[in-house]
Amino acid sequence: MDILFEKIIIYTLVAVFVVAIIMIYLFKQKRDSRIVEKKIAIAKEEGMYEPVTLHPVIDVNRCIRSGACISACPEKDIIGIKDGKATIINASHCIGHGACFHACPVQAITLYIGTEKRGVELPHVDQNFETNVPGVYIAGEMGGMGLIKNSVEQGKQAVENLTRKIDRNIKAEYDLIIVGAGPAGISASLTAKKNNLSALTLEQDTLGGTVFTFPRSKIVMTSAMDLPLYGKIKLYETSKQELLRLWNEVLSKNEIELHENSKVESVTNVDKHFVVKTQSGENYTSRKILLVIGRRGSPRKLNVPGEDRAKVAYRLLEPELIRDQNILIVGGGDSAIESALLLSDNNKVTLSYRSDVFGRLKPKNNEKIKEAITENRIKVLFNSNLISIDEDKVLISLSVTEEILDFKNDLVYIFAGGELPTQFLEKIGIQITKKFGEAILKHEN
Numbered sequence: 001m002d003i004l005f006e007k008i009i010i011y012t013l014v015a016v017f018v019v020a021i022i023m024i025y026l027f028k029q030k031r032d033s034r035i036v037e038k039k040i041a042i043a044k045e046e047g048m049y050e051p052v053t054l055h056p057v058i059d060v061n062r063c064i065r066s067g068a069c070i071s072a073c074p075e076k077d078i079i080g081i082k083d084g085k086a087t088i089i090n091a092s093h094c095i096g097h098g099a100c101f102h103a104c105p106v107q108a109i110t111l112y113i114g115t116e117k118r119g120v121e122l123p124h125v126d127q128n129f130e131t132n133v134p135g136v137y138i139a140g141e142m143g144g145m146g147l148i149k150n151s152v153e154q155g156k157q158a159v160e161n162l163t164r165k166i167d168r169n170i171k172a173e174y175d176l177i178i179v180g181a182g183p184a185g186i187s188a189s190l191t192a193k194k195n196n197l198s199a200l201t202l203e204q205d206t207l208g209g210t211v212f213t214f215p216r217s218k219i220v221m222t223s224a225m226d227l228p229l230y231g232k233i234k235l236y237e238t239s240k241q242e243l244l245r246l247w248n249e250v251l252s253k254n255e256i257e258l259h260e261n262s263k264v265e266s267v268t269n270v271d272k273h274f275v276v277k278t279q280s281g282e283n284y285t286s287r288k289i290l291l292v293i294g295r296r297g298s299p300r301k302l303n304v305p306g307e308d309r310a311k312v313a314y315r316l317l318e319p320e321l322i323r324d325q326n327i328l329i330v331g332g333g334d335s336a337i338e339s340a341l342l343l344s345d346n347n348k349v350t351l352s353y354r355s356d357v358f359g360r361l362k363p364k365n366n367e368k369i370k371e372a373i374t375e376n377r378i379k380v381l382f383n384s385n386l387i388s389i390d391e392d393k394v395l396i397s398l399s400v401t402e403e404i405l406d407f408k409n410d411l412v413y414i415f416a417g418g419e420l421p422t423q424f425l426e427k428i429g430i431q432i433t434k435k436f437g438e439a440i441l442k443h444e445n
Contacts, residue, residue, distance in 0.1 A: 029084060036080035036089060043090045051091035053120050054113050054440070056100050060085045062108035072103035077363065092360050098150060101441055111441035119434035123425055129158035129290075133429045135274065136267070137162055140184030140292045148183045148243075149225040155187035155292055156228055162288045163195045170287050172273040174198050177286040179264050179276075181207050184292035186247050189256045190228035200284060201256065202276070204263035204293075207247060229254055267428045293421055300416040302330065306389030312412045319343055326350075326408045328394050330386050331415030332358050337365045339413055344377045350407060352384045352396055381405070386412075 043049040056069070056079065063085045070079050070086070079100060080089045086108070101109045114120040129137045139154040159176070166175050174197075178188050181203035192199035225233050230250050251258060263279045267289055276284045299314035301307060319342040329340045332353035340351050358366065372378040387395040387404070394409045422432055 029081075032080075033082045033084075036082040036087065039077060039080060039089045040082075040087070049088075049091060050118065051088075051094060051112075051115055054111055055091045055094040056088065056109045057112045057439075058086045058088065059108045059110070060087075062106050064106055064108075066105055068103040068105055069100035069109060072099040074099065090363075093362060098441060107443040110439045110443070112437055113440050114435040115437045117436075119436045121422065121432050121434050124431040124433060128161040129154065130162070131430045133269070135165075135269070135288050136428060136430065137288065137290045138292070138430075139188065139290065140180070140182065141294045151182065151184035151292070152187040152225045152227060155184035155290075156191045156226075158184075158290055159188045159191040159195065159197075162290065163192075163197060166197070166287055167272075168287070170272045172285040172287045174200050174284065174286040176200075176288045176290060177202065177274070177276050177284055178290045178292060179267075180204075180292035180294065181258055181260070182292060182294055185290075186251065187228055188290055188292060189258065190230070190250065190254060193254050193256060194228050199257070200286070201258045202262045202264055202278065202284075203258065203260050206260050207244060207251075207258065264424075266424075269429075291425075294418075299414070299418055302386060302414060302416060304386055304388055307414075309389055309391070309412075311410065312389060312414065314414050316342065316413055322347060322411070325410040327411045327413065328352060328386070328396075328407065328409050329413045329415065331417075333360070333415060333417070334362055334365050336413075336415035337361060337369050339415065340378050341365075341368055341372060344372055349377075350379045350381065352381045352386055354383065354385055354399070356382050386414075 040049065058069075058079070065081055065084050065086065067081065067086075070081070073079060077089050078091070078094050079086050081087070098111060101111050113122070123138050124132045125138050129139050131138055137158045139158040140151040162176065168175070176192050176197050176199040178185050178192070178199060178201040181189070181201050185201055185203065186207075189199060189201045227233050227250065230246075233246070262282070264276055265279045266277045268275045268277070274286050274289050276286060276289070301314075306312075316339040319339070322343060323346040325347045327343055327347050327349050329336050329343075329349060329351045330353075331351075332355060336351065336353075337358070340349050343349050358369065361369070369378070369380075373380055381396060381398065383399045384396050384405075385399060387397050389409070389412055392408065392410075394407050394412060396405045396407065397403070398405065425432060
């Protein structure tokens with residue numbers, strides 16, 4: 001009887017313990033779900049919930065709540081767990097790492113571009129990166145996949161594919177002309193060298209493309225990548241300067257021909273080969289063309305009087321060398337905010353933004369700019385527009401009160417985004433289509 005009683009007590013205690021564990025688990029799950037619900041509500045209120053371009057879509061029927069996608073995402077708070085399933089929180093912060101896609105153990109994530117309401121313009125490119133114009137290829141950000149690692153991989157794959165289709169009976173100076181020297185262009189240039197192609201790389205700006213426009217302290221890599229003729233690069237917290245130094249070293253070692261400040265004006269198909277004309281008047285001929293120019297193309301200008309002055313710039317370089325200046329920054333995106341914050345320690349910074357609130361900022365940038373405004377380190381003028389730029393001042397209008405403000409000024413930085421090179425692509429004959437919520441990276445069943 002005593003033994004039976006003891007067994008009953010033991011089983012009861014075990015049952016209580018198991019129930020307690022289950023209750024704690026359910027409580028924690030409910031608590032975590034409430035936290036995620038609050039984050040989603042905030043994201044919707046701040047306009048961060050809807051995706052801008054590339055973003056994950058989760059199949060909740062497959063999701064097993066492993067949390068691998070959340071751990072893999074370096075941006076944080078893009079995905080959360082709600083009611084036992086993964087769900088999107090801040091879709092507009094997604095920048096296309098694809099880490100969640102690869103990390104999911106049950107392949108429940110697909111990467112989509114655009115939504116049913118918001119389309120994204122993309123050129124027509126097949127699985128080999130060739131456009132509807134035979135011989136012209138597109139890789140990297142312009143094709144929909146941003147981020148350094150993705151661009152490097154696509155630049156390499158595109159050249160590997162086009163190498164197999166080069167006809168050397170066609171008379172031309174080069175096998176391949178690469179337009180753009182960003183991550184995809186550098187990778188493509190190295191792959192062309194590896195495959196013994198005669199290649200020329202043309203860059204409208206300087207080595208690194210958009211990467212070079214990052215402020216010096218900005219971290220530009222979050223995962224390892226495989227660079228042709230070099231190998232695996234494991235620089236998880238890499239500054240722009242470190243990355244550019246590495247690229248310069250690899251390009252120099254392999255004697256890559258690169259022409260900086262050489263903007264391509266047109267690409268024309270003439271008698272089975274292509275004629276590439278630059279703005280400075282040079283003409284080159286090639287059997288194949290690879291466009292890796294990025295989605296932003298050229299910086300968007302405001303077309304205000306005085307914008308052609310030497311004190312006006314569209315990117316911030318060497319911010320640590322700029323001191324004791326009256327600076328105006330125009331724009332309300334992450335680039336504008338990050339530049340304003342970098343310059344505010346040693347300069348008097350005014351930021352002009354046409355809207356009444358900042359939208360789609362990264363969480364850390366949002367926190368930092370609010371803190372800077374509270375501490376009077378940055379003066380922000382919402383609902384304002386730059387009217388003119390003079391030698392020692394700027395004029396700004398306030399759209400609500402129609403007041404005109406006169407500011408003493410030494411430097412102006414304009415971050416109004418970039419103009420899509422749609423006309424350039426269409427002139428070549430490349431078809432541009434608007435993608436409304438289409439999968440561009442999915443697991444094969």
